[in-house]
Amino acid sequence: MARKGYDFATPVRRILIGLLALLLVSLFLFWRVDSPRAEAMRAEFVDRFVPGFEWAMTPLTQVTRMVSSLQSYSRIYAQNQELRRELQKMQAWKEAAVQLEQDNAKLLAQNNVRLDPSLTSITGQVLTDSGSAFRQSVLLNVGRRDGVVDGWAVMDGLGLVGRISGVGNQTSRVILLTDPSSRIPVKIQPSGQNALLTGDNSILPTLDFIERPENVRPGDRVVSSGDGGVFPPDILVGQVAQRSDGRLRLRMAADYGRLEFLRVLRSHPAERLEDGGALILPPEAAPIGPQLPPAPAARPQASAPAAGAVLRAGDAAPAETP
The missing domain is CATH 2.40.10.340 (Rod shape-determining protein MreC, domain 1)
Structure with missing residues (x-):
């Protein structure tokens, strides 16, 4: 069985990591140092190296713009949906308003018709x-x-x-x-x-x-x-x-x-006349021709003379009553 050789990669990796950590810590401390010399060195570093890294910042800038555009699109979509709902409500109110306007016009037209005041x-x-x-x-x-x-x-x-x-x-x-x-x-x-x-x-x-x-x-x-x-x-x-x-x-x-x-x-039915006594009757017609003389009045019957009365000459004796 072959024996493995010594692993040199692990110690080297550790050394590199340690050096990178030390460099970052040193850079951080240097960036935090408040002195005119350090400030001048930082400005010189930024002016020299940062413009050259613009190509590296371009993808990040594009991604940031895409995220912002997606967020704007999401807000616009939500606003569009809200406007659609509001438009549907407004259309319903418009239909109701048009219907009421038509009904109002018809009722006004009926009120403008001139009829008999008694109706x-x-x-x-x-x-x-x-x-x-x-x-x-x-x-x-x-x-x-x-x-x-x-x-x-x-x-x-x-x-x-x-x-x-x-x-x-x-x-x-x-x-x-x-x-x-x-x-x-x-x-x-x-x-x-x-x-x-x-x-x-x-x-x-x-x-x-x-x-x-x-x-x-x-x-x-x-x-x-x-x-x-x-x-x-x-x-x-x-x-x-x-x-x-x-x-x-x-x-x-x-x-x-x-x-x-x-x-x-x-409309009320016409008044019906049922009481004939309330009507004015025409006067009676007068007879045609000369007027006849009035009839003579009846003479009163003669009564018997009172006792002791003397009859004058030429007076007729009263007739005896049976």
């Missing part, structure tokens, strides 16, 4: 559109508890929409003017022609039974006539339109595509 209204919100191919109607969130009565007129901020047809405790149904069962009397202005507006499941209901169609022009204003007490008079319904077939129809003033808030008009 009051109840504003309700459309819950759902229950219309179909054979029935045009909507549901409102006002009902019997709010004083709604069947048959009252309903309008939006622009014109007449329909009438109440069915009242519940909290909801009510509105039959639109476009429903086939809807027929209301209207008046065409300025000619004053009366007509009947008939729904036919289209956005342009027909105008029937016009007295003089030649006096009606497209664009004429159409209002409710109030005949029959179905609707209050002078409520805007729309304008006259003429189709290609020459038939007169009505372009609705109400925005049927965006029915959200509707006004139910309180």
Whole structure:
């Protein structure tokens, strides 16, 4: 078995480590010495050797910049995520603000409609559109508890929409003017022609039974006539339109595509006269021709003369009573 030789590396390593430690300690002590000569030597050392080590400091500088950039990127990413969350919240608030602005505009438009001062209204919100191919109607969130009565007129901020047809405790149904069962009397202005507006499941209901169609022009204003007490008079319904077939129809003033808030008009039935005694009767007719003389008054019956009375000559004796 071969014997190992003497290990010279370990003592040399120890000596080198000791010399390096001694050199570092000496350099440290020299760097800490506070004297003008030592200060001059340190300045000379820095000026001579430090600029030459710039190539060695470049990787460290780049690493430091990369770390700083990563930290900045992390901060920017966190800020970006926070801004995204804030933007989503702002978009939700914007949608709510736009919706409220539209609702406010519609309510203001309803308040700006000039109606008869004797008419009051109840504003309700459309819950759902229950219309179909054979029935045009909507549901409102006002009902019997709010004083709604069947048959009252309903309008939006622009014109007449329909009438109440069915009242519940909290909801009510509105039959639109476009429903086939809807027929209301209207008046065409300025000619004053009366007509009947008939729904036919289209956005342009027909105008029937016009007295003089030649006096009606497209664009004429159409209002409710109030005949029959179905609707209050002078409520805007729309304008006259003429189709290609020459038939007169009505372009609705109400925005049927965006029915959200509707006004139910309180209309009271006309007063009925039931007490005939309160009427002023005409005077009796006088007879025609000359007036007849009045009838003579009846003469009183003669009584018997008193006892001892003397009859004069020429006096007739009283007749004896049986």
